[in-house]
Structures are given as C-alpha cells and as structure tokens.
Amino acid sequence: MKIHLVTMLLINHLPLTSQQRKQIPLHQVDASFIEAKYETVISELPEMIDRVRDGIIEDTAVRNMFGYSIALSYWIGATLETIGWLLMRFRSLQGAVLQTFSNLEYFGFQWYLWWYGAGDAGPWYFPDPFGTGGDPNLKCSSEDFIRLVRKYNLDAGVASISRMKKIENFVLLERLEKDLSEDLGCILYPSYPERIFKEHEEVNLQIQDLIGLLRFHRSLLQEPEEDAIEEELVLLDQEISSTWKELSVVIEEVYFNVYAQNAYKNFALIVCGFLNLMGMAGAIMINTDLVKRSGVWSGESQTIEGDILSTIVSDFTDWFLSDGIISHYVRSLGAVFVLAGPYFWGYSYSSFLIFLRDPQPGCGADDRDAVFKRYSAILSIRDLLASGISKDSVLFLLEEWRRDMEVALHCLVYSRMGHRVRARIDMVYNLARARLKFG
Numbered sequence: 001m002k003i004h005l006v007t008m009l010l011i012n013h014l015p016l017t018s019q020q021r022k023q024i025p026l027h028q029v030d031a032s033f034i035e036a037k038y039e040t041v042i043s044e045l046p047e048m049i050d051r052v053r054d055g056i057i058e059d060t061a062v063r064n065m066f067g068y069s070i071a072l073s074y075w076i077g078a079t080l081e082t083i084g085w086l087l088m089r090f091r092s093l094q095g096a097v098l099q100t101f102s103n104l105e106y107f108g109f110q111w112y113l114w115w116y117g118a119g120d121a122g123p124w125y126f127p128d129p130f131g132t133g134g135d136p137n138l139k140c141s142s143e144d145f146i147r148l149v150r151k152y153n154l155d156a157g158v159a160s161i162s163r164m165k166k167i168e169n170f171v172l173l174e175r176l177e178k179d180l181s182e183d184l185g186c187i188l189y190p191s192y193p194e195r196i197f198k199e200h201e202e203v204n205l206q207i208q209d210l211i212g213l214l215r216f217h218r219s220l221l222q223e224p225e226e227d228a229i230e231e232e233l234v235l236l237d238q239e240i241s242s243t244w245k246e247l248s249v250v251i252e253e254v255y256f257n258v259y260a261q262n263a264y265k266n267f268a269l270i271v272c273g274f275l276n277l278m279g280m281a282g283a284i285m286i287n288t289d290l291v292k293r294s295g296v297w298s299g300e301s302q303t304i305e306g307d308i309l310s311t312i313v314s315d316f317t318d319w320f321l322s323d324g325i326i327s328h329y330v331r332s333l334g335a336v337f338v339l340a341g342p343y344f345w346g347y348s349y350s351s352f353l354i355f356l357r358d359p360q361p362g363c364g365a366d367d368r369d370a371v372f373k374r375y376s377a378i379l380s381i382r383d384l385l386a387s388g389i390s391k392d393s394v395l396f397l398l399e400e401w402r403r404d405m406e407v408a409l410h411c412l413v414y415s416r417m418g419h420r421v422r423a424r425i426d427m428v429y430n431l432a433r434a435r436l437k438f439g
Contacts, residue, residue, distance in 0.1 A: 031159075034217045038158040041210050042149065046142035048206060052187055052199045057136045059195060064133035071121035078117035082110065105293075108285025116279030119349055122272035129265035134191055144183040152176050162218040167232035169218060170434050171239050174427050177211055181423040189419045233439050237382060240431045244379060247424040248368065251409065254417045255364045261416065262359035269352040276349035283342035296328075296335045361415070367408040375401040378428075381435040391436050402429045 090096035100106045127133025149155050152172060161169060181188065188204060190196060291297075315327035377384055378401055384394050405425050406413050412421050 029220075031217060031220045034213055034220060035158050038210070038213045038217070041206055041213065042154060045203070045206050045210070046145055048199065048203050049142040049145055049184065049187060052197060052203050053138055053141055055197050055199060056187065056190060056195075057138060059197075060134045060136040064127050064136065067124035067127050067132045071124035074117045074121040078113050081113060085109075103289075104285055105289040108282050108289060110282075112279055112282025112286055115275060115282055116349070119272060119276035119279050122275050123268075126268035126272075128191070129261075129268045131192065138186045140184050140186040145180075148176065148179055148183060151179075158214055158217045161214055162221055165232060166218075167236050167434070167438060171235065171431070173211060173214055174239075174430055176214075178423045178427050180207055180211075181419055185417070185419055189416070191416050233382070233435070236431060236435050236438065237380070240381070240428060240435065241379060243424060243427050243431060247421070247428060248372075250420050250424055251368050251412060252365065254412045254415065254421055255361055257417050258361040258412060258415045259359050262357060262361070266356050266359060269356055273350045273352035276352070279349065280342050280345070283345070284339075287338045287342060291335045291338055294331070294335065296331045361411040363409050363411040368405075371401070371404050371408050374404070378432055381432055385436075394436055395433065398429055398432050402426075 086093075086096045090099065100110060123130045124132060128135055152175075153160065154176075161172065164172065184207070187200070188207070190200070312329045315325065315329050318325040319327060319330050375397065378394070378397060381394065384397075385391070402425055406422075409421060412418055413425075
C-alpha cells in the first residue's frame, strides 16, 4: 500500500535535515519511508526541545530583569529626591533629621514619597502573578523526552512498536501521548501562551508527527488484523480503570496547584495594596498640615445675619467672577476637597485589594464525584454491552461524560496545569472508544 503525500524525499532511507525536507516535493510513502522519517524526528527532538526551553528561560529572565530594573528606578528616584530636598532645605544633617520628625509637613512628604515609591515598585517584584515576567526555572527538558524514549523503547525503531498486538499497541501510544503531555508540559503548555515562539510550534508539530508516524506505520504493514483475544480486552479494561483512578488523583493535585497560585496572587495584591495605603497616609499628612497652616478653621466662627445659603451662593459667585474675595465658606470647601483628594487617587492606588479573590478554584472533588456518579457505568464497557445497550448509545454516553467533565472542572481544565486533567479525560475517552471498537 502506497500513499502520495507532500513531504520530504529520503534517499536510501537516510534521515534528512529539516532544511532538506523543505526542498522536497511529492513522494510515495511506504513503511521504509516512515521508518526513516521516524528516526529523523527522534534524533531532532531533544535538540529542538532544549532550544525552545532555552528561549523560554531567556525571554522570561529578560522580562524579569527589566521589571526589577524598573522597580529599582523607583527607589533611586525616591533617594535622589530625598537627598536633594534635604540639601536644599536644611543647613545640616542633624537639623534635617530633627525637623523632619517634628514637622508634620516634612514627615508626611517623606512618608508619602517612600511608601508610594514602594507601592509603584511592588508589582514588578511579583512578575508571575502580574504577568510581567514569570518563573524561569522550567522543570522539564530534553532529558525527560530521552527518559520516555527509553521507557517505551522508542529507540528500537517504529517497526518494533508496530509489530505489537493491536490493543497493546493502542494502549502504549495512549500512554506515550499522555506522558509526553505530562513530562514536557512546561514547554508544550507555557504559562503565558501569548509568548509562544516559532520553535515552540515546531516542537509541538514534531511530537504530533512522532505519534502520527507510530500510528501510520502500522497501517502500512498490510498485515491481517486478528480479532482481539480476551486477554487483550482485559488489558484494555484494566487500563480504563487505572486511568480513571489516575484522573481522580491528578484532579486533586491540579486543584491544590490552582489554590496555591491564587493564594500567592492574593499575597502579591495585599502587599502592593498595603504599600499604596501607606503612601496615601503620607498624602493625608501633607494635606492635613496644609489645611492647618492655611488657618481656614483656626479663627472664630463668623455669625452671619440673614440667609446663610444666599451668602454662600453670593461668595462663590464673587469668587468666580470678581477680582478677588476672602470667604470663609469658599476656603472651607477648598479645605474639604484638599483633605478628601488623597482618598480618591485610584482608591489611593490600593485598588489592588479590589481584585482579591477566594483562593478556592471554584470546582474540584465534589464536582468530579458528581460526574463520576452519573457516568460510573462507563467504567465497565463490558457490562454495558452485556446489558444489551447498543454501541452507539455507549458512544453517546462517552461524549456526554467528556463534555460534562470539562464543564464541571472548568476551573481546573483551563488552568496552567489543566493539560494534566485534559490528557487523562481524553485518554479515558479514547480507551473506552477502543473498547467499543475491539469488543
């Protein structure tokens, strides 16, 4: 059996480089061609994985360093302003210290300057929760891929895997796909998808090619497919059961991972909010001292004869239209505005606190158990078929189960580690479909 594909040309079935493959047009694909291409993919992937890993680490580290330099600039700015202010205003360091701590205006200014500086710098010290950088310590590399190659004996060649019994082959490929997703997750599923590199997509495609070649090669052998024996069906049933249990464990692990991420983000928000609240306190000190020194409310209250409202309106009209007027009411309103102002600067920049959230992800074990209880029958496809239910009905049940799982566990499925949950949901689904197909 030969199939025409637009792909690379292999001469004498030797692996070609990526550049050579791009220059080759149409070719007939046979088993030997697939075997050679498989060897090429296996040999190239480790280097590609490390190249993507290095790129992610470099990009993240650069973003972090830019953030830290911005944070440092706030401290440098506050230091320069403080030194300049002290040198210009005071005749000695001793006098500067004494007067700063005894004068509300001076003390408030320094309090305001340093706390707001810290508040503005705060988000840059938390690059991961605020999305300005991230954690450059990736926990996966080509070593994980090489370990999987050895675990599944992939370096023995695609033919050795194709010669396995069909159910054994199917289960192995499902496990391999799940383990690749798990062990290379930090590269295949980066924390910030908008930063994906071209090389990242190439790794994804190469891994898809790897799985596809393993499946495609078997279809090219033209060997007669034997009916699945009872031993193979038992293996498939056991794999469904074990993956189901593994899914339960992974859901718990991802739940606590999401909880920890939310708690850490809350911590970062609280720190930044607190720093800015302290800066607001400095602004309040400055404006309070300004009002006190203005003497607006220090004199004796004036007694006004007649309609007070008319007097107030008249004073404000004169303030707007005349050359000048001294009015207790006009100055009092100005003092109120000055005192109120610091409370409204972006909620005094403490708006970070508005975004605090319950660290509980919003879904978890209870939602999982509810879905499991409704669809527990799919744990035993054998019993379902024995009860007389049609395969189409069981397939519909599987589709419903997968959909309900993704909806019920949405807060986990779409989290950073959600690929771990999705991989096992898909694996249970694929294994169950295979069980329907084979028996």
